[in-house]
Amino acid sequence: MADHHPADGNIFVYTGGHAPHHVINVIDQSITVIDPRAFEGCLVESVECHDELERIEERAFAECRALKKIKIPGVKVICSSAFYFSGVIDVEFGDKLITIELQAFKSCSRLKRVRMPSVRSIGMDAFRDCSDLEYVELSEELQRISNNAFDSCMSLKHITIPLKQNMIMDDVFFRCRQLTAVDLAGGVQKIVSYLHFESWKNEMNERINQINHDLPNTPSYRKSSVIREWIESIDSRMRYYKFEHYRLLQEATTLLELALWKAKLDEDDKKNMPDDFSKGKANIATTNVDDERKYNRITSGASIVIKNILPFLELP
Numbered sequence: 001m002a003d004h005h006p007a008d009g010n011i012f013v014y015t016g017g018h019a020p021h022h023v024i025n026v027i028d029q030s031i032t033v034i035d036p037r038a039f040e041g042c043l044v045e046s047v048e049c050h051d052e053l054e055r056i057e058e059r060a061f062a063e064c065r066a067l068k069k070i071k072i073p074g075v076k077v078i079c080s081s082a083f084y085f086s087g088v089i090d091v092e093f094g095d096k097l098i099t100i101e102l103q104a105f106k107s108c109s110r111l112k113r114v115r116m117p118s119v120r121s122i123g124m125d126a127f128r129d130c131s132d133l134e135y136v137e138l139s140e141e142l143q144r145i146s147n148n149a150f151d152s153c154m155s156l157k158h159i160t161i162p163l164k165q166n167m168i169m170d171d172v173f174f175r176c177r178q179l180t181a182v183d184l185a186g187g188v189q190k191i192v193s194y195l196h197f198e199s200w201k202n203e204m205n206e207r208i209n210q211i212n213h214d215l216p217n218t219p220s221y222r223k224s225s226v227i228r229e230w231i232e233s234i235d236s237r238m239r240y241y242k243f244e245h246y247r248l249l250q251e252a253t254t255l256l257e258l259a260l261w262k263a264k265l266d267e268d269d270k271k272n273m274p275d276d277f278s279k280g281k282a283n284i285a286t287t288n289v290d291d292e293r294k295y296n297r298i299t300s301g302a303s304i305v306i307k308n309i310l311p312f313l314e315l316p
Contacts, residue, residue, distance in 0.1 A: 140186040173223045180216045
């Protein structure tokens with residue numbers, strides 16, 4: 001069922017089912033699903049949904065050429081062709097979105113920018129032929145971008161993607177001739193700043209920035225594979241440096257612990273040095289060395305340093 005409230009002017013309150021063709025501004029009334037083809041071909045210009053809406057079904061807003069703005073903060077799944085060939089310019093996704101299915105925004109030629117802070121899966125041809133799309137920011141949670149997801153986005157210049165191997169499928173950015181800039185989502189730069197040696201940091205920063213030198217001279221049919229190879233290279237090198245960082249940290253921990261023990265033992269030796277050397281010799285003979293070391297490990301502060309200070313040196 002769908003209701004039109006004349007008292008609210010042009011506002012149409014959607015409660016399910018198929019909407020009349022003439023509706024312009026739509027809000028939902030805490031439903032969880034917008035039905036298949038609910039607004040297909042309607043004159044709707046804007047859609048604002050409550051947090052309770054979780055799913056937009058197939059072709060729900062397909063071919064709504066007048067549609068300009070969508071606010072869907074609670075949606076988790078956008079189904080196949082949900083906004084296919086619509087006129088949408090501005091989409092405000094929430095932080096609950098998980099899946100965008102195939103062709104969901106295909107041929108939305110006026111869409112300019114897309115920011116998806118939580119999406120994990122983008123289906124095949126999801127944004128294909130979005131000719132005005134210039135900037136895409138993808139979630140650190142992203143696991144997969146399917147084939148041709150951004151194919152023929154002729155104006156696409158800048159993307160932000162996470163550092164994950166096996167995430168980009170074939171021809172994701174095919175025919176994206178203007179794509180020249182890539183940023184990494186998440187805290188990659190912060191991790192690099194924590195690396196042990198300055199030479200490691202410099203190398204990683206050079207590798208990260210290399211893509212922005214390579215892409216301008218890369219043919220559009222090669223951009224997807226070049227980005228994929230770049231991600232694999234950075235991820236592999238980052239893993240290596242993390243391993244080396246932890247190894248050096250472990251060595252430093254051992255050396256620090258030994259130094260603290262030695263300092264405490266030397267201090268106790270001076271305090272407990274007997275006046276009579278032969279008497280002291282007898283005392284030393286009866287001392288349990290293991291117990292002494294255990295005691296000095298506790299009182300030297302090594303346990304406190306190792307437990308409470310060294311973890312701050314670990315990488316995220």
